[in-house]
Amino acid sequence: xxxxLNRHSTxxxxxxxxxxxxxxxxxxxxxxxxASDRRGTEIELIGVSKTFGQTTVLHKLDLRVSAxxxxxxxGRSGCGKSTLLRIVAGLERPSGGxxxxxxxxxxxxxxxxxxxxxxxxxxxxxRVGENVAVGQGGRVDEAVRVAxxxxxxxxxxxxxxxxxxxxxRQRVALARALVGNPPLLLLDEPLGALDALTRMEMQxxxxxxxxxxxxxxxxxxxxIEEAALLADRVLFIDEGRIQAEFAVDTPRPRDRTTxxxxxxxxxxxxxxxxxx
Amino acid sequence: MTTDARKTRRVAEWLVSxxxxxxxxxxxxxxxxxxxxxxxxxxxxxxxxxxxxxxxAAARRLAVSGELFHSIGISSARAFGGLAIGGSxxxxxxxxNGLWTPAARLLDSSVQMLRNIPHLALIPLVILWFGIEEQAxxxxxxxxxxxxxxxxxxxxxxxxxxxxxxxARLHGMSYPRLLKEVLLPGALPSILVGLRFxxxxxxxxxxxxxxxAAKGGIGYMAMNAxxxxxxxxxxxxxxxxxxxxxxxxxxxxxxxxxxxxxxPAYQLRKSVAA
Numbered sequence: 001x002x003x004x005l006n007r008h009s010t011x012x013x014x015x016x017x018x019x020x021x022x023x024x025x026x027x028x029x030x031x032x033x034x035a036s037d038r039r040g041t042e043i044e045l046i047g048v049s050k051t052f053g054q055t056t057v058l059h060k061l062d063l064r065v066s067a068x069x070x071x072x073x074x075g076r077s078g079c080g081k082s083t084l085l086r087i088v089a090g091l092e093r094p095s096g097g098x099x100x101x102x103x104x105x106x107x108x109x110x111x112x113x114x115x116x117x118x119x120x121x122x123x124x125x126x127r128v129g130e131n132v133a134v135g136q137g138g139r140v141d142e143a144v145r146v147a148x149x150x151x152x153x154x155x156x157x158x159x160x161x162x163x164x165x166x167x168x169r170q171r172v173a174l175a176r177a178l179v180g181n182p183p184l185l186l187l188d189e190p191l192g193a194l195d196a197l198t199r200m201e202m203q204x205x206x207x208x209x210x211x212x213x214x215x216x217x218x219x220x221x222x223x224i225e226e227a228a229l230l231a232d233r234v235l236f237i238d239e240g241r242i243q244a245e246f247a248v249d250t251p252r253p254r255d256r257t258t259x260x261x262x263x264x265x266x267x268x269x270x271x272x273x274x275x276x
Numbered sequence: 277m278t279t280d281a282r283k284t285r286r287v288a289e290w291l292v293s294x295x296x297x298x299x300x301x302x303x304x305x306x307x308x309x310x311x312x313x314x315x316x317x318x319x320x321x322x323x324x325x326x327x328x329x330x331x332x333a334a335a336r337r338l339a340v341s342g343e344l345f346h347s348i349g350i351s352s353a354r355a356f357g358g359l360a361i362g363g364s365x366x367x368x369x370x371x372x373n374g375l376w377t378p379a380a381r382l383l384d385s386s387v388q389m390l391r392n393i394p395h396l397a398l399i400p401l402v403i404l405w406f407g408i409e410e411q412a413x414x415x416x417x418x419x420x421x422x423x424x425x426x427x428x429x430x431x432x433x434x435x436x437x438x439x440x441x442x443x444a445r446l447h448g449m450s451y452p453r454l455l456k457e458v459l460l461p462g463a464l465p466s467i468l469v470g471l472r473f474x475x476x477x478x479x480x481x482x483x484x485x486x487x488x489a490a491k492g493g494i495g496y497m498a499m500n501a502x503x504x505x506x507x508x509x510x511x512x513x514x515x516x517x518x519x520x521x522x523x524x525x526x527x528x529x530x531x532x533x534x535x536x537x538x539x540p541a542y543q544l545r546k547s548v549a550a
Binding site for chain 2: 089109117121123125126127134135137162
């Protein structure tokens with residue numbers, strides 16, 4: 001099951017990469033997706049390295065994420081997984097190697113990407129609705145209302161972020177990330193600061209919203225269960241290298257109580273805990 | 277009997293709770309009363325310190341003649357004119373230095389050096405340059421308010437949460453919008469603190485400048501009164517300076533309430549009411 005580096009996803013290939021046509025806004029009906037539905041970005045990292053001064057954070061990393069695929073990256077703190085995500089977002093430049101977005105080398109910020117961070121990063125001086133609108137160029141319109149409703153905060157648009165709980169703020173951040181229908185969703189430990197119950201609710205929410213829209217998603221987390229619950233593929237990064245890769249074949253939506261799921265989580269965990 | 281006792285107790289509680297509000301005013305009122313009595317009984321020469329009631333009478337006299345409001349108008353125009361000039365220069369320079377590191381490297385240490393010169397020490401030079409005309413007073417006030425506004429704008433822009441800037445850029449915000457939506461609102465609490473400091477400097481500078489030489493304004497009124505030994509008018513001028521200072525400060529407080537209504541510190545009342 002666990003395959004090593006340089007093997008691509010076994011999922012059905014997706015010939016057409018992201019198309020600019022943006023169908024209905026965040027239609028998150030649970031219907032299974034078909035090939036024509038794919039409108040995510042295709043990401044390819046070829047021998048990407050990143051060094052900060054003397055420290056090498058990423059060692060010649062190769063990774064291909066197909067359009068519409070959900071990839072989770074797990075690893076210990078400081079293994080380079082967040083740096084990987086920041087490179088894909090265009091917030092950091094690779095020191096070596098190449099990053100292709102839909103086959104084109106990335107120059108500057110990745111305009112296709114929307115990112116969720118561990119902290120919600122809401123503008124405290126803008127109301128909830130206006131914060132969501134930041135995701136689509138500042139227009140407060142029907143799309144904002146729909147996005148807030150999708151994250152069950154339909155009535156909170158006129159509130160200040162300061163009066164929301166941590167989980168609610170993160171849901172606003174999710175609505176902001178999704179409102180413009182971005183073809184690429186980057187999640188940098190978005191649930192790391194939340195309590196266990198809120199986490200589980202948010203995981204379901206992220207899964208459903210992603211599943212409905214077929215965008216590409218990369219999730220960085222240290223929660224293996226979360227990775228297995230959401231992703232098509234789980235990568236384990238350690239010391240700046242992809243050390244192992246696990247395909248998650250369990251049908252969606254996944255049930256974390258099944259034996260299959262538990263055994264997968266255990267397998268990843270064993271690999272993560274066992275350094276070689 | 278019990279209801280009576282309860283009623284009395286309730287009245288007593290009410291008195292105590294209302295009295296609590298008056299406690300801060302006890303000492304000032306007592307001082308005023310003792311002062312008035314001391315002058316009335318001749319313990320204190322009214323040449324040395326006029327009684328509160330005579331100050332009040334002087335205020336009424338000057339208000340009726342129109343001189344009071346004329347003087348207040350002249351002084352306020354000087355103060356706010358200087359604030360507008362010095363404040364906008366400080367704001368723009370703070371903004372530029374805060375946003376653009378090369379500018380900060382070039383200019384900030386020079387500004388910091390100048391900041392250490394007490395601006396009132398320049399008065400002899402300023403009189404040589406501008407004489408005792410309006411420009412001298414405007415220049416001094418502008419110079420005085422420049423530094424607090426510059427410093428706090430610079431600091432405010434520099435300390436805007438980097439995470440928010442990163443988020444905004446990643447959401448495709450253009451630079452003008454980033455400035456309007458993230459940098460300026462983020463720096464605003466600090467800028468308003470700078471404005472409050474600047475108002476303090478503004479009045480202080482104005483008082484000194486007007487006392488040295490002026491052809492109108494509160495300071496002129498006070499110096500004129502000194503010549504004729506009108507201690508009541510001198511005292512009135514001092515009180516008016518205090519009121520103007522307090523008034524300007526209140527203005528900023530209102531401004532803060534309005535501009536920072538998003539801030540948790542200003543949402544207390546609203547959430548209690550909700």
